[in-house]
Amino acid sequence: MHSFTEENYLKAIYKLQETNGEVVATSALAQVMGVHAPSVTDMLKRMAGKKLVTYQKSKGFKLSEKGKKVAVGIIRNHRLWEVFLVDKLGFRWDEVHDIAEQLEHIHSEDLVNKLDAFLGYPKADPHGDPIPDANGVLPKSKSVLLSTLKAGDEGTFTGVTDHSPAFLNHLDKSGISLGNSIKVKGVEEYDQTYTLQLKGKKEVVVSFKVANSLLVRG
């Protein structure tokens, strides 16, 4: 089995590859892992030895198929546990991340699959992030950032790109929840402030910073 540390590296590399492209840099990984660059070089050598990543000196690195499989498994664990914490135990969506970071490392195929069944095979976690199925298949999202919409556009709020409690609490206070239908009433030219019509009810004004962290599906 892999150590927690290895698993966290794999997860981090996976996410970097998703957002920043195929090949990952030592410094980028060091930053997200909260360690210094030489630690990353070190760790990558070990992981390359285990065929979890392909690594070329000073050229960056990427996950092997094997590494990708492990990474997706961890993400599956993480997101299913988040659903459990919110749906079954009554945690708020801004409280679950740290606990799920621990639970994601529990090693048992049987457990995660039974948990999946218990939760009713959810397709997304409480933040709208898609949950890989038991085969590691992760549906590609069709959502876009709210900040790419123009006045008159409509959509459904499907997820966030910022998972910080601060941001999530701010959304709660603004009365914006996952699944809400949103219509863009207008976009302020000067500072790109968005005026939104929520679910035929409230009208809400959000900053660009917020619009740029909200995912919507047309």
Add this chain to the structure above:
Amino acid sequence: MHSFTEENYLKAIYKLQETNGEVVATSALAQVMGVHAPSVTDMLKRMAGKKLVTYQKSKGFKLSEKGKKVAVGIIRNHRLWEVFLVDKLGFRWDEVHDIAEQLEHIHSEDLVNKLDAFLGYPKADPHGDPIPDANGVLPKSKSVLLSTLKAGDEGTFTGVTDHSPAFLNHLDKSGISLGNSIKVKGVEEYDQTYTLQLKGKKEVVVSFKVANSLLVRG
């Protein structure tokens, strides 16, 4: 926070103190931890430094109040997770130990207390072991080994002292389940084989080995 290793040492020391008396020997601990004696000496020095145990060179050691609190917390986690695995996820009672050994190390007071509530504040795990409450209070068991009963005695099957899958499966096959009322019909003089009357139904014969691992409450 404490490392998993430390927590496992604490748990092991706690259990040894429970069964073998106040003071624990290096060799005994090494045996249950599956390590060699010098590793124990090493670890104990570190843990003594953290005031988790009181340690006197070559004299044995025992848990401090602080150490005891941590140990009981881990046991609480373990047993609550076992209830979850069996009651909610449908695991069998012989399957849950290894998974609970991992889950017991999740660090979150909030989580364990919410889990407790979700499970309905169970008093015992699927093997009948009592669950400490949120304050670390563990009800003292009033059960005795079936092997201490005589012909004619009655009781309720409340727990096991052997948690091995082999033993638990054997009980399943014999049709003996937690909570069953049991009456001792007779005890064979020659080999201490017990003939039991179960719940007004079946009659079952069990070996001394089995009777010596079953707990009953008069």
Add this chain to the structure above:
DNA sequence: AAGTAAAATTAGGCTAATCTAATTTAATTT
């Protein structure tokens, strides 16, 4: 009480994962 056996500790090493400081390699600027 002396001698042996058993238990515990010390000494010295190993690995995973980290660090700082120094060096090398790659990229960018002029």
Add this chain to the structure above:
DNA sequence: AAATTAAATTAGATTAGCCTAATTTTACTT
């Protein structure tokens, strides 16, 4: 293309947990 800057790697240490081999301490036996 040379010089400078930035990124990555190597070198050498550190800590937690573990090991084996050697030594010391305690317990047991006669």
